[in-house]
Amino acid sequence: MYLGIDCGTQGTKALLVDANGFPCGHGYARHQIIERESGAREQNPEWWISALRLAVSEAIAPAADRVIAIGVSGQQHGLVVLDENHQVIRPAKLWNDTETSAQNEELIQQFGGRSEWFRRFGIVPLTGYTVSKLLWLKQKEPQHFTRIRHILLPHEYLNFWLTGEVCAEPGDASGTAFFNVNTRTWQREILDFIDGGTGQLFAALPRLIGSDDVVGRIRPEVAAELKLPSTTVVSSGGGDNMMGAIGTGNVREGNVTLSLGTSSTVYSFSERAPRDPTGNVAPFCSSSGGWLPLVCTMNATNVVTATVALIGKTLADIDTALDLTEPGAGGLTFLPFLNGERTPDMPNARGSLVGISTTNYTKPNFLRAAVEGVTFGLLNGLDLVLAGKRAESIQVIGGGARSSAWRQLLADATGAQISVPAEEESGCLGAAIQAMVASSRMNGIAQTFQSVTDRCVRIDGHSTSERRATFRAQYDLSRHRYNERLRELYRS
Numbered sequence: 360m361y362l363g364i365d366c367g368t369q370g371t372k373a374l375l376v377d378a379n380g381f382p383c384g385h386g387y388a389r390h391q392i393i394e395r396e397s398g399a400r401e402q403n404p405e406w407w408i409s410a411l412r413l414a415v416s417e418a419i420a421p422a423a424d425r426v427i428a429i430g431v432s433g434q435q436h437g438l439v440v441l442d443e444n445h446q447v448i449r450p451a452k453l454w455n456d457t458e459t460s461a462q463n464e465e466l467i468q469q470f471g472g473r474s475e476w477f478r479r480f481g482i483v484p485l486t487g488y489t490v491s492k493l494l495w496l497k498q499k500e501p502q503h504f505t506r507i508r509h510i511l512l513p514h515e516y517l518n519f520w521l522t523g524e525v526c527a528e529p530g531d532a533s534g535t536a537f538f539n540v541n542t543r544t545w546q547r548e549i550l551d552f553i554d555g556g557t558g559q560l561f562a563a564l565p566r567l568i569g570s571d572d573v574v575g576r577i578r579p580e581v582a583a584e585l586k587l588p589s590t591t592v593v594s595s596g597g598g599d600n601m602m603g604a605i606g607t608g609n610v611r612e613g614n615v616t617l618s619l620g621t622s623s624t625v626y627s628f629s630e631r632a633p634r635d636p637t638g639n640v641a642p643f644c645s646s647s648g649g650w651l652p653l654v655c656t657m658n659a660t661n662v663v664t665a666t667v668a669l670i671g672k673t674l675a676d677i678d679t680a681l682d683l684t685e686p687g688a689g690g691l692t693f694l695p696f697l698n699g700e701r702t703p704d705m706p707n708a709r710g711s712l713v714g715i716s717t718t719n720y721t722k723p724n725f726l727r728a729a730v731e732g733v734t735f736g737l738l739n740g741l742d743l744v745l746a747g748k749r750a751e752s753i754q755v756i757g758g759g760a761r762s763s764a765w766r767q768l769l770a771d772a773t774g775a776q777i778s779v780p781a782e783e784e785s786g787c788l789g790a791a792i793q794a795m796v797a798s799s800r801m802n803g804i805a806q807t808f809q810s811v812t813d814r815c816v817r818i819d820g821h822s823t824s825e826r827r828a829t830f831r832a833q834y835d836l837s838r839h840r841y842n843e844r845l846r847e848l849y850r851s
């Protein structure tokens with residue numbers, strides 16, 4: 360048996376699979392999140408450990424004594440800082456924390472601007488990536504900064520808790536922006552600038568291992584507490600999008616995965632490093648070799664969930680609202696930047712609702728406009744990732760993928776065939792597959808486990824020719840209006 364764990368923004372999931380990749384047990388526990396008007400989004404890493412304990416004990420109940428290996432997937436970019444005694448210094452600033460936007464801009468300028476960053480390091484930092492969090496700590500909390508002895512990402516911190524080993528692998532490391540995505544090595548000069556050349560930050564980096572290596576064996580006390588065999592090993596794990604790519608079989612060119620979680624992401628696989636000097640398409644390293652051209656928006660199910668709550672409905676009502684209303688929401692346009700935004704790069708933006716009239720201002724239209732706003736932002740990202748090519752088929756994952764009407768909207772708006780994996784926790788599945796490969800020293804994730812993920816796919820959401828004739832033009836029009844409003848309100 361193999362265990363995949365995914366520490367998402369809103370909760371931790373765990374999935375137990377057998378040696379053929381069939382799911383045998385699931386677990387879930389929610390996280391709190393600290394949100395401040397300044398844009399701060401933080402979590403205490405201890406909350407992740409508590410959630411992991413709960414989710415894992417639920418998932419492994421059927422066969423705890425048969426677990427061979429664990430893989431951990433985690434929300435990308437979060438900064439966990441430890442002192443010399445390996446104690447957490449302060450809460451982790453998360454991927455959607457926009458409080459560090461000024462420090463991000465300072466770093467961009469310091470190294471010669473966006474295209475110079477791209478030329479030298481292969482990546483352009485966006486607000487949310489790890490690097491600006493370090494400069495923010497130095498400037499705002501020097502008393503914490505001076506104590507930093509270890510810099511970890513969320514999944515690396517969980518690996519550390521499980522094994523006592525401090526390690527990193529290229530996939531998640533590529534989202535720090537102090538990692539060169541072309542040479543796959545740490546970029547010391549960026550850290551030297553932040554700490555003033557003392558070498559403190561460079562010395563605090565974890566040891567780099569491969570994305571399908573083993574970190575180590577589980578600590579005896581953790582094995583005893585979680586009731587796992589003392590021989591259980593932990594694989595390198597990775598960022599949630601990298602693990603989601605493995606879990607959806609997105610390890611070869613031509614596939615597209617779209618995730619509707621707390622973040623919206625859209626990504627494909629590339630044998631070559633993506634070349635977007637604006638930084639909108641993130642050139643993250645894939646955990647199966649190659650790269651993962653990815654666009655992420657910071658506003659997704661959070662917007663839809665908040666809208667549902669505001670109008671006194673439940674998540675199940677999303678499908679009803681979409682069925683009751685027409686594409687375009689009667690002219691209502693929701694620019695969903697409740698959380699600031701990463702793509703387009705507007706970390707300090709706030710949302711807008713425009714085009715309200717006496718006839719369109721209904722609860723179902725309001726909800727539809729929220730879903731469309733989130734979706735259109737993501738489809739703009741899809742165009743960037745595919746560089747203008749059309750997607751034939753898209754796999755949709757994340758909590759939002761549970762809404763059949765949202766999946767149908769995606770099919771109607773893109774003309775692509777939409778599928779969902781039979782195992783909906785793709786990050787967990789990817790991490791479990793990686794644990795299998797790493798612990799048995801198999802040859803490669805891509806070749807060995809394509810069959811597991813292919814078997815799991817279920818087609819769901821088709822744009823038939825009749826639907827295309829009816830809806831495609833309406834969605835094109837509505838998306839055009841969304842982009843016009845975006846330009847008018849935010850780009851002047």
Ligand SMILES: Nc1ncnc2c1ncn2[C@@H]1O[C@H](COP(=O)(O)OP(=O)(O)O)[C@@H](O)[C@H]1O
Pocket residue numbers: 366367368369370619620621622660661663664674675677756757758759760761762
């Ligand atoms: N049927 C549904 N329709 C739309 N959104 C849903 C549905 N079920 C769950 N969600 C949303 O999915 C989100 C959780 O998604 P998930 O991928 O688990 O997030 P994360 O990995 O960021 O923690 C929640 O915000 C929840 O509101």
Ligand SMILES: O=C(CO)[C@@H](O)[C@H](O)COP(=O)(O)O
Pocket residue numbers: 366367368369433434435436454455487534598599600620621622623624655
């Ligand atoms: O920042 C990114 C990708 O670059 C996000 O996708 C995070 O990795 C958070 O993921 P979820 O919690 O929404 O799954």
